[in-house]
């Protein structure tokens with residue numbers, strides 16, 4: 001398929017989205033506005049980012065029509081190890097209603113369970129099915145779900161998730177999970193595509209330097225290819241995700257990078273370059289490393 005900036009996946013999601021993790025309320029307002037002015041039409045938010053009021057203000061300030069936008073947000077499911085209580089059916093429904101007030105929207109386009117961290121995840125999934133029926137979200141999905149967690153939903157004979165948002169970059173190229181999602185018509189969405197960069201999330205406590213050694217080989221390959229193609233390493237990594245069939249998310253607090261990250265359609269990676277990048281896989285997720293956990297491997301047993 002020829003990719004263009006107007007390309008969407010099967011749920012109408014523009015393939016490049018602006019992520020809002022790690023932005024303060026004030027930054028979320030200015031960066032979301034900036035991103036929408038630059039041409040982004042897909043915003044990725046979450047209850048856990050604690051900045052949805054700013055995201056809502058940024059959307060409003062942009063003046064872009066609601067029907068031109070694709071807005072995703074996520075419910076934080078609760079996590080015992082962090083002292084966060086598990087959400088049940090009712091509190092999951094109430095959470096989206098509260099988020100919509102913050103976002104100044106009457107519905108979102110996609111609502112996700114942020115990670116399978118709660119023993120009540122099937123009850124939470126039933127709440128998402130209800131929220132879709134109520135018209136408060138157009139589509140429903142999950143994030144950080146592995147094949148096992150997806151199978152729990154299928155085994156319970158519940159509506160299938162329409163999307164799964166996962167960490168995905170050349171160091172964490174989840175071939176088996178990707179194939180499973182394709183086979184089950186689950187739209188894949190990549191987060192932390194820029195994780196192989198040495199400069200990724202270098203702020204205090206964000207784990208940017210944690211895997212310095214792990215990233216080294218990958219960086220020498222991305223440096224060589226990006227130099228040859230005359231594009232930045234950031235664009236190369238985002239384009240790799242697109243050519244794997246994923247929608248990609250990218251966050252920046254800097255106007256020039258916001259523009260750069262959207263401009264992914266004026267070059268292409270050859271099969272040889274894709275194969276070279278694919279060989280770097282170490283199945284190494286790092287986005288949640290600063291929190292000391294891998295969200296895909298933390299699912300507690302389901303509550304009976």
Ligand SMILES: NC(=O)c1ccc[n+]([C@@H]2O[C@H](COP(=O)([O-])OP(=O)(O)OC[C@H]3O[C@@H](n4cnc5c(N)ncnc54)[C@H](OP(=O)(O)O)[C@@H]3O)[C@@H](O)[C@H]2O)c1
Nearest residue numbers: 019020021044191192193194200201234249250251252253
């Ligand atoms: N579902 C989940 O569990 C989950 C987890 C993580 C992320 N996400 C979502 O995915 C989005 C993206 O993931 P992420 O936060 O890890 O961000 P990312 O887009 O992979 O990387 C962001 C980092 O890269 C830098 N950066 C951005 N553009 C750049 C460029 N062109 N050149 C060099 N550096 C650049 C940013 O710094 P500056 O801001 O200084 O530019 C920041 O340090 C998040 O915002 C969030 O919406 C979801």
